[in-house]
Amino acid sequence: MVNPLTYFFRPKVTEKFEFSDSELEALGSELKTEVNKVFGHSLAIRELDSGSDNSTEIEISNLGAPHYDVERFGISFVASPRHADVLLVTGAVTLNMAEAVLKTYEAMPSPKFVVAVGDDACDGGIYKGSYAVLGGVDKILPVDIKIPGNPPSPKEILRGIFALVKNKENEN
Amino acid sequence: MxxxxxxxxxxxxxxxxxxxxxxxxxxxxxxxxxxxxxxxxxxxxxxxxxxxxxxxxxxxxxxxxxxxxxxxxxxxxxxxxxxxxxxxxxxxxxxxxxxxxxxxxxxxxxxxxxxxxxxxxxxxxxxxxxxxxxxxxxxxxxxxxxTDAFDKRRLFLHEVYPEGFHPLLKSFKNGKIQAVENPEEAYPFKQVGGEGVYQIPVGPVHAGIIEPGHFRFSVIGEPIFNLEIRLFYKHRGIEKLAEGKKTSACVPIAEAISGDETVANTVAFCTAVEKIAGIEVPERANYLRGILLELERIYSHMGDLSGMITDIGFPRMTTPFLILRENIFRQNELLTGSRFMRGAIDLGGVKKEISGEALSKLNLYLKTFVLQFESAIEAVHASSSLIDRFSTTGVLKKKLIAPLNITGPIARAAGATYDVRFDHPYGIYEDITPERAIKTAGDVLSRFEVKAAEVINSTSLIKKLIASIPEGAIISETIEFAISNIPDGYVLSMVEAARGQNLHWIYIRRGVIDRYKVRTASFCNWQAVEHAVLGNIVPDFPLINKSLNLSYAGTDL
CATH class of the missing domain: 3.30.460.80 (NADH:ubiquinone oxidoreductase Nqo5 subunit)
Incomplete structure (x- = not known):
């Protein structure tokens, strides 16, 4: 029989992750300062796929992986639009998704901001002229910032979010 | 066999x-x-x-x-x-x-x-x-x-599309259409009745950072009695977009079918065009394509492995997989300039040379990768509570595989052997094939183990390819002439993407694409989820779904 107390007193085991990216750290700490000022210490983001090719989703979810770990900078990805300050929209807004996109936006409390992520979200990208898409996200929602890329890298997405926060600070 | x-x-x-x-x-x-x-x-x-x-x-x-x-x-x-x-x-x-x-x-x-x-x-x-x-x-x-079909409901055209609109007819010229505002008709989901049966509608917008789709569960208590999926929210009109375009203009369209199958779909598309135009791909290009195809399989499987563990709440065991996956993305970028290897494959070969030095660096990295990967897998095997959640969950029965044409690692985890790389070899796989990984139980654990084994097999194959890659041209010398003088013709080409058998059919007429039909593995494999979840509890659905790893973008087109 194992003494359960040994679980509490034995050393906590974890592995060392030796990795550093000074550029990311600098960007992150600036972002954190701004988020503290403008969004009261926490920026809640809701991601919405309006018809992307899925690579942008992968890059956005990579922001939570150990190399980036953006929660350190006061950013969290939330499960409901009702908890979100920012909507990250990827994809050229398909006709089949348009209603869901509007409903998601309407469910967010104000003030709320929209970021278009990826070339197709910015202006329709490769799908421009297709019967099945509206074009960029700005065809249906007021877009505050556009992050181009096919897809943009996690760092580029983070820079875009920083630009949004910075803009909001300047507006205040 | x-x-x-x-x-x-x-x-x-x-x-x-x-x-x-x-x-x-x-x-x-x-x-x-x-x-x-x-x-x-x-x-x-x-x-x-x-x-x-x-x-x-x-x-x-x-x-x-x-x-x-x-x-x-x-x-x-x-x-x-x-x-x-x-x-x-x-x-x-x-x-x-x-x-x-x-x-x-x-x-x-x-x-x-x-x-x-x-x-x-x-x-x-x-x-x-x-x-x-x-x-x-x-x-x-x-x-x-x-006329006698048992299911005549719409598929990719949802209610916003007007009645009588059929985008693939030649009489329809691609462009904006007038969508139906506030469509009254609702999609008729299958109704399951009886005492204690209730429905749980989920989606199209989900709670995580994932693609949109709708799931309609009919449950009795916790166990799932019936699941009906409704997809095609991401229908972007890819097949119509390709119509009338020159083949070279279609390479980016093939890349956009499904982001994490960029290389697989582009290779399938290019192979088809090359067959029609009679283009011989240089040997070195075939080797390089093979390396990139296998790298794509590795990062895709790594996402599934970490996702399965995340979905049952073991962050400590997830992180090594996430770290290794990010490292592969970075290797992709070093080799091709793109984390998703966009723009790497081109008609007639590959676009950019990958130097011998870059390849030996990749080889060196893969040595470390394998060691760390094996230790991460060992940690998974050492956790009895994790194995308990994986084992016997979400069983996919072997008898469903042929009728639904389920392919890829999820079929190989249920006893099927089919793999396009062996059964219809293309490119480098005509000479060199990886080891096969086959399990028979068909549950989440088998899928985890098949994918883990395939990661190792892919690294071994890449090492083999690097060891024997010949020098020479990376793109066919006559490519421009061959493409601008492409004869009329049609061809079927298939690849084994990370998710299974992707099929591309191209019909060239008067130098341009007349019809481009794409069918990714996910289109067929999605139907596996409706069967694999039956009798399982709703909280296991995310795990089962992740273990099947289906692409919405690749299905919805």
């Missing part, structure tokens, strides 16, 4: 075993099409005209009565329906040509039965259940009614 590798690509296997044990012997000396003719005579007693396609596939035009006679026979003999699509004004034939694409287990051959229809025809979905989605897809795209 009775799979036979068709090494020369021109001759058929010497003995072909059918399900009912009748043996068809083939004399290698007879003409290529003779074998298929014999097969047809054996099946239907008729002797149709047979043409051999440029990628070795057989095209068999059939009169309506011949077609109706042959379908039950094909079902009886264990043929698998791998695709069904429609082409308008194909060659000389007016109206519509339906291509029913079949393969036979243990054979490298693919048969395309052609059926000529006007605006109405009959369904084969009672004999081949996987035909159901294809027929609905054709109805939406071309307006052809399958």
């Amino acid at each position: 009775n799979s036979t590798k068709n090494i020369t690509g021109s001759l058929s296997p010497a003995g072909l075993k059918l399900r009912d044990n009748c043996q068809i012997s083939v004399n290698p000396a007879v003409l290529e099409t003779q074998y298929a003719t014999d097969l047809m005579i054996d099946i239907s007693g008729t002797k149709p005209q047979i043409r051999r396609g440029k990628n070795g596939e057989f095209y068999i035009p059939l009169a309506e009565e011949e077609f109706l006679k042959i379908v039950p026979e094909l079902s009886e003999k264990g043929f698998v329906l791998i695709s069904l699509f429609c082409v308008q004004d194909f060659e000389e034939s007016p109206c519509f040509t339906l291509f029913y694409i079949f393969r036979l287990n243990g054979s490298t051959d693919v048969f395309a039965f052609m059926r000529y229809v006007k605006t109405e025809t009959t369904s084969i979905a009672t004999l081949f259940p996987s035909a159901c989605w294809y027929e609905r897809e054709i109805r939406d795209g071309f307006g052809i009614e399958f």
Whole structure:
């Protein structure tokens, strides 16, 4: 029989992750300062796929992986639009998704901001002229910032979010 | 195992075993099409005209009565329906040509039965259940009614699309259309009644950072009694976009089918064009394509492995997989300039040279990768509570694999052996193949183990390719001439993407693409989820879904 107390007193085991990216750290700490000022210490983001090719989703979810770990900078990805300050929209807004996109936006409390992520979200990208898409996200929602890329890298997405926060600070 | 590798690509296997044990012997000396003719005579007693396609596939035009006679026979003999699509004004034939694409287990051959229809025809979905989605897809795209179909609901055109709109008809020129505002009609989900049965609607917008789709669960208490999925929220009109375009302009479209299958789909598209234009891909380019294809498989599987562990709440064991996956993304970027290897593959070969130095750096990195990966897998195996959640969860029965044409690691975790790299080898796989990983239980644990083994097998294959890669050109020297003088023609090409068998069919007419049909593995594999979840509890759904790893973008097109 194992003494359960040994679980509490034995050393906590974890592995060392030796990795550093000074550029990311600098960007992150600036972002954190701004988020503290403008969004009261926490920026809640809701991601919405309006018809992307899925690579942008992968890059956005990579922001939570150990190399980036953006929660350190006061950013969290939330499960409901009702908890979100920012909507990250990827994809050229398909006709089949348009209603869901509007409903998601309407469910967010104000003030709320929209970021278009990826070339197709910015202006329709490769799908421009297709019967099945509206074009960029700005065809249906007021877009505050556009992050181009096919897809943009996690760092580029983070820079875009920083630009949004910075803009909001300047507006205040 | 009775799979036979068709090494020369021109001759058929010497003995072909059918399900009912009748043996068809083939004399290698007879003409290529003779074998298929014999097969047809054996099946239907008729002797149709047979043409051999440029990628070795057989095209068999059939009169309506011949077609109706042959379908039950094909079902009886264990043929698998791998695709069904429609082409308008194909060659000389007016109206519509339906291509029913079949393969036979243990054979490298693919048969395309052609059926000529006007605006109405009959369904084969009672004999081949996987035909159901294809027929609905054709109805939406071309307006052809399958009069006796058991499911006539719309597929990729949701209620916002007006009645009578069929985007793939040649009479429709691509462009903005007037969507229906506030459509009144709701999609008729299957109703499951009875005491204590209630529905849980989920989506299209989900709680995580994932793609949109709708799941309608009917549950009794916790266990799932029925699941119906509704997809195509991401329908972007990819097939129509390709129409009328030059082949070179379509490479980025192939890349955009599904982000994490960029290389696989681009290789399939380029292979098809190369076959039509008669372009020989230089050997070095084939090696480089192989390396990139396997890197894509590695990062894709790594996402699934970490996702499965995340979905049962073990962050400590997830992180090593996430770290290794990010490292692979960074290797991709070093090799090709893009984390998703966008723009790396081109018609006739690869776009940019990858230096020997870069390859040996990759080789060196893979050594560390394998060690760290194995230690991460060991940690998973050491956790009894994790194994308990994985084992016996979400079982996919082997008997569903052929009727639904389920392919890829999820089929190989349920006892199937099929893998395009072995069964219809293309590019470098004609010479070098990876080890196979096969499990039989068909549960989440088997899928985890097959994917983990495939990661290791892919790294070994990459190492082998790096060790033997020849010097030389990376793109065919005559590519520009060949592309600008591309003859009319059509071809079927297949690749084994990380998720399974992706199929591309291209029809070139007057130098441009007349029809581009894409069918990714996910289109078929999505139907596996409806079966695998039955009897499981709702909280296990995310885990089962992740273990099947289905692409919405690749299905919705």
